Amino acid sequence: MSSTSAHRELAELLTTGCHILAEQSILDGFGHLSARLPERADHFMIPRGISPALVTPDDFIVLDLDGNVVSGGGQPNSEWPIHASAYAARPDVQSVLHSHARLSRIFSLSRRKLRGLLTGSAKEWKDGVPVYRYAGLITTRERGDVVAATLGSGSAALLRGHGDVVVGPSVSATVLKAITLGQNADAFHELLSHGDEPEAWSDEELQAWVMPRRGSSEGAAGQPNRAWDYYVARVTGALPFR
Ligand SMILES: [Zn+2]
Numbered sequence: 686m687s688s689t690s691a692h693r694e695l696a697e698l699l700t701t702g703c704h705i706l707a708e709q710s711i712l713d714g715f716g717h718l719s720a721r722l723p724e725r726a727d728h729f730m731i732p733r734g735i736s737p738a739l740v741t742p743d744d745f746i747v748l749d750l751d752g753n754v755v756s757g758g759g760q761p762n763s764e765w766p767i768h769a770s771a772y773a774a775r776p777d778v779q780s781v782l783h784s785h786a787r788l789s790r791i792f793s794l795s796r797r798k799l800r801g802l803l804t805g806s807a808k809e810w811k812d813g814v815p816v817y818r819y820a821g822l823i824t825t826r827e828r829g830d831v832v833a834a835t836l837g838s839g840s841a842a843l844l845r846g847h848g849d850v851v852v853g854p855s856v857s858a859t860v861l862k863a864i865t866l867g868q869n870a871d872a873f874h875e876l877l878s879h880g881d882e883p884e885a886w887s888d889e890e891l892q893a894w895v896m897p898r899r900g901s902s903e904g905a906a907g908q909p910n911r912a913w914d915y916y917v918a919r920v921t922g923a924l925p926f927r
Pocket of ligand 1: 783785
């Protein structure tokens with residue numbers, strides 16, 4: 686496959702991801718989803734500065750890790766360093782999301798840590814999703830590097846009073862992780878709203894939540910990715926009912 690058609694395919698995949706996240710109210714007028722170029726570890730594809738809900742495959746630009754536009758037309762989003770620093774710090778990361786998701790903002794301001802409570806979250810976030818605590822938009826690589834350090838080896842971090850950053854080994858994994866983060870936050874938020882306090886899982890119980898990947902939301906090799914297929918159908922009008 687030529688790099689031109691490979692880039693077009695990646696732009697189409699990112700467009701679908703943006704639309705799924707917008708439909709889930711994770712992205713709105715702001716926020717952005719990107720992917721590292723498979724053939725250039727120091728380049729990534731990201732929409733120009735427009736609402737992700739309105740993105741088409743023609744709206745993507747390629748940036749280097751210093752924020753220079755390598756190809757495509759339009760201005761980068763001001764918070765491009767969130768992406769550049771995550772790609773620089775984490776060779777395993779192939780896709781990065783920055784969102785202003787409502788529940789991420791709420792928990793970023795809470796003195797209570799957003800802990801993992803549900804099946805897909807319990808183990809990874811048993812000690813809480815880390816929080817980047819500093820004020821201001823992430824418009825420099827210096828700030829981006831602090832966000833990446835907050836993220837560590839994890840898949841998500843909250844940005845205090847601002848939103849979150851979610852990373853993954855593929856576009857679909859990052860999108861689905863952001864949905865999982867929101868569902869977990871929703872359950873926790875609901876319980877707290879009732880004045881309830883969820884019981885912590887024991888280490889033995891957490892081990893029981895480590896499941897084989899077959900048919901899971903991560904879409905193991907050779908297996909259908911059920912969750913991704915479902916969310917794609919929601920934004921492409923392919924659900925077999927209305
Ligand atoms: Zn932001």
